[in-house]
Amino acid sequence: MNIRQRVSVTQVGAGGDSGPAGLETEDLVRRCQKGDRLALEALIVRHQTYVFRLCCLVMRNEQDAEDMTQETFVRACRALPRYQQREGSSFEAWLYRIAVNCCRSRMRRKWYQVLPWPEPAPQIVAEPEDQPERKAVQSEWRTEMLDAIDSLGEKHRLVVILRYYAGMSNEEIAETIGVPSGTVRSRLHTARERLRQVLEEHEVRAAQRPGRKHA
Amino acid sequence: MNCSLVDTLIDDYTDGELSPREQGRLEAHLASCPRCMDELRRRTVLDHAVRQAIGAAVQHRYLAPAAGDRFHRAARDQLRRGIWLQRARSIGQLVGGLAMALLVLAGLVVMLDRLSLPAGLNPVTLLPAKHLIPSGRQMVEVSPEGPWDPEGLQPPVPGAGTRPGLTLSAGGSFVEPEPIVPGEAFTLTLLIHNNLPKTLKSAEFDLEISGPAGYFQFPLSVAGPLPASGISLVRISAASLAETCQAKYMLPPSAIFRLPGTYKVRITLFGPGAEPRQ
Numbered sequence: 001m002n003i004r005q006r007v008s009v010t011q012v013g014a015g016g017d018s019g020p021a022g023l024e025t026e027d028l029v030r031r032c033q034k035g036d037r038l039a040l041e042a043l044i045v046r047h048q049t050y051v052f053r054l055c056c057l058v059m060r061n062e063q064d065a066e067d068m069t070q071e072t073f074v075r076a077c078r079a080l081p082r083y084q085q086r087e088g089s090s091f092e093a094w095l096y097r098i099a100v101n102c103c104r105s106r107m108r109r110k111w112y113q114v115l116p117w118p119e120p121a122p123q124i125v126a127e128p129e130d131q132p133e134r135k136a137v138q139s140e141w142r143t144e145m146l147d148a149i150d151s152l153g154e155k156h157r158l159v160v161i162l163r164y165y166a167g168m169s170n171e172e173i174a175e176t177i178g179v180p181s182g183t184v185r186s187r188l189h190t191a192r193e194r195l196r197q198v199l200e201e202h203e204v205r206a207a208q209r210p211g212r213k214h215a
Numbered sequence: 216m217n218c219s220l221v222d223t224l225i226d227d228y229t230d231g232e233l234s235p236r237e238q239g240r241l242e243a244h245l246a247s248c249p250r251c252m253d254e255l256r257r258r259t260v261l262d263h264a265v266r267q268a269i270g271a272a273v274q275h276r277y278l279a280p281a282a283g284d285r286f287h288r289a290a291r292d293q294l295r296r297g298i299w300l301q302r303a304r305s306i307g308q309l310v311g312g313l314a315m316a317l318l319v320l321a322g323l324v325v326m327l328d329r330l331s332l333p334a335g336l337n338p339v340t341l342l343p344a345k346h347l348i349p350s351g352r353q354m355v356e357v358s359p360e361g362p363w364d365p366e367g368l369q370p371p372v373p374g375a376g377t378r379p380g381l382t383l384s385a386g387g388s389f390v391e392p393e394p395i396v397p398g399e400a401f402t403l404t405l406l407i408h409n410n411l412p413k414t415l416k417s418a419e420f421d422l423e424i425s426g427p428a429g430y431f432q433f434p435l436s437v438a439g440p441l442p443a444s445g446i447s448l449v450r451i452s453a454a455s456l457a458e459t460c461q462a463k464y465m466l467p468p469s470a471i472f473r474l475p476g477t478y479k480v481r482i483t484l485f486g487p488g489a490e491p492r493q
Contacts, residue, residue, distance in 0.1 A: 196257070
């Protein structure tokens with residue numbers, strides 16, 4: 001899985017010095033288990049944005065996602081002294097599993113309406129003259145894909161998020177959501193078949209649209 | 216590998232879930248099959264598109280500036296509590312383990328104390344319990360003088376059966392239980408044959424037992440009548456030896472066979488026709 005690569009991206013703003021923030025995650029975890037407060041702070045800073053975004057993807061509500069991020073770290077720190085890294089599994093996978101379980105338990109307790117995907121904030125692009133057209137195409141394409149993911153249903157949506165955003169393996173997804181890995185494989189296959197249809201329809205429309213090319 | 220198999224494996228291939236062997240076989244097929252290679256390209260494009268769409272949906276989401284501090288404060292308290300609980304759990308496990316070990320030790324001591332260890336064994340060796348109590352014929356065997364008769368038949372006492380008077384019948388003495396358990400009650404049975412044509416009122420005999428526990432000699436008498444030309448059954452219980460045993464050897468009769476091993480029993484009859492008691 002590529003979780004470690006993703007984490008190294010979020011760590012750019014905090015790492016690079018000789019303090020705890022520059023340590024590997026495993027070293028930070030070991031220090032935290034001994035009660036090192038600085039290591040705990042570095043560990044939270046390193047993962048908070050990613051956990052928050054994962055909660056956002058699952059819950060679609062920023063306020064709830066922030067609450068669930070805090071709950072994730074609270075539960076994780078309560079269990080951290082007993083945490084032992086298993087072979088083939090990472091701290092991040094363990095943390096994301098807690099995050100997903102927090103979100104799911106909240107969603108079970110409360111009637112939850114899955115809100116539509118929010119519009120992304122304007123971004124600076126390299127070619128200002130292409131910006132309006134590129135933006136329109138990308139926005140349309142992105143909305144179609146996200147709508148298709150929504151249309152998959154809660155079970156399939158969660159598997160897709162854990163695979164494509166959290167980068168979990170089938171086994172890790174299975175352990176997180178409590179189903180056999182064969183079920184995860186089956187749900188992913190179903191989801192991909194549906195998303196492939198959306199992609200192919202989009203490509204056909206993009207090809208028919210004069211003067212526009214697919215991003 | 217055929218194309219239909221590739222269709223089933225391609226998900227696992229792009230997910231990195233295939234074994235190196237399966238991966239090698241799949242890649243060999245992909246290199247020679249344009250259809251499957253096109254399928255792989257489409258799958259890769261799809262994966263990239265989904266990842267990009269999901270990433271873009273939350274790319275602009277950031278936590279509130281104060282959220283990090285709040286997380287840290289809440290997590291710090293829980294971590295401290297978790298460490299304390301973990302230490303308490305470790306101490307509890309240690310104490311529980313020690314208590315269990317003490318209980319086992321106490322149980323062993325009580326068990327060993329209840330066992331009557333044979334004096335010949337060294338209790339320090341802490342042999343398994345089955346070795347502490349000998350079983351079967353290795354316990355106490357009572358044999359007549361001379362070779363042991365497996366049928367339990369005892370030859371007549373030398374000198375007694377060759378002349379008229381009192382003799383022990385063939386197979387005329389046996390011990391119950393057989394073998395005797397050290398320290399437990401026993402009974403010695405005699406079949407005395409009166410060869411004389413007259414009934415006897417009484418008879419006297421000596422009982423001698425020698426073995427690992429020592430030598431014991433008991434002068435005994437039988438209150439008749441012993442029918443003429445008949446056989447009389449005489450039972451000697453441990454209780455009947457108690458008084459003599461206590462007076463003569465300062466031991467209870469259970470101490471006669473207190474040690475495992477082979478014992479010899481000799482009966483010497485005194486009466487008309489037999490040797491007089493010395």
